[in-house]
Amino acid sequence: MNMTTSVSGAVPLSHWGVIRARGADAATFLQGQLTNDVVQLGASQARLAGYCSAKGRMLASFLVWKAAPDDILLACHASVLPATLKRLSMFVLRAQCKLSDASAEVPLVGLAGAAAVNAAGDMPAWQLRELDGGWLLRLPDAAGTPRALLAANQGPGTWPAITLDAWRWLDIQSGVPVIEAPTVEQFVPQMLNFELIGGVNFQKGCYPGQEVVARSHYRGTVKRRMFLFDADAAAAPGQEVFHSSDPGQPAGLVANAAPRPDGAGSSALVELKLAALAGGSIHLGTPDGALLHRRELPYPVPTEADQPA
Template structure:
């Protein structure tokens, strides 16, 4: 995508100041893993080093099929000894919990759906730090454990906006912050470049296709897990031909949604990628984290949403560089 006419002004502008507040993440859910073997069990199932997770730290992790495709992605932290909370998309929680439970066997680890007990909130903007004073975690993936029923996880910034994930008791009062729209929170998720796998994209992407290893979701030294050989091969043989990029669409166009295909002028006869996550950017335009073929991203022309003649998608800068030795 080399045509400068396709690149609108950066999303990092004064409009980011409007993205202040809290939103109940009703499309997220929580799996609880509890027991003496919880860490070792998760270590053998997920893409990241759960056993080595330091106190006061959270991590990203993925759950892959044997073919190395992401079935789910998690934000994981430990609120208490021998206990982990795994925040993921609510629409794939039941299937993921069922699949993980099949492999517990004799391990001392109980898995359960904790969504009815733990409410998740997305907090955005500097005003979100006020209730926690000096206790709010400032570095990405740091965790403030206020109690067994309240934890605050620092997420990576998005479009210049600081973000946190608040876990609290389901019957606790809502954060004393302005309301933030669901679509704006999803837009911040996309702008952060950190994918969240949803039902529409489950079993579609090897982690590197959505930059999951770049943002810290994969540990290549931790040992085996389902799909590990495929993920490692993609990393070390330089065979990866797809990456996630940030693409924008005017607000007036049809809504961009996870699972939609995109097409490119250079090869209009077949899909050139898939929307992984989408929402509204700080200026009101649509913003999507989209997995695309690298060869097309480097070719003249533009990506289009839904069809070869669909709305034109404009390239936006990611908050991190992509490797240059692939494609």
């Protein structure tokens, strides 16, 4: 069972950044680049989306919302922002769309517990509300803790301060993965459950890697998925994990990790071969590394038993 927390307060999300796409063709340009529908994105909602290579491997993951019909904001991990901005800019060509790093203009603040409830009220997850000079996005709860994202030049306000590690741990508990620099091009979206949490639209049309992503979906050939684990040691994105029955090769990869609030090791989102769940033990870093203890994600994940014969 997941550990319950009483995390409540605000923290500047210095590990995140924001890309701005502005212009008459901004939505249609992004529609041809991302895994989710941007054209039909409503003014009062935010949406997850991935950016893939031609081989269907994720280069970045975004939280996307429209500041205006021709002004779209994409929040992503700061470690992948420069390379992602450069790569996207290469494909703008004649489209009326200007891409820029808007991290300084749109600073992000995470709100948890009472701070999120006070700011967001009863807004459902992924809903968006415009503020004076910014936006408030309701995020999925994590470990029983309400969360919201403030995208505005208001700073953390008068809410109590929480640590960035506490926020990162809540992110892990939410089961919503984030592509960081060590994991670029390591995962097809389904390996990170991205379609299970609303990050992939299979009807929206072409984007880089779309054929690979669609093939995995319609053929039911996903053999690797993301799961939540605790470990009595520090874990890091890009770190390999090993299964006791096959110590000669890695069984998976850490996507995201954060220290546990009780100081007892870390929690991690780990991409893993489904076969590794059948028995034996899973270890962090090396075949004899710290034991990984599986915890429940807040949504169901298909396993090998759910795959077609």
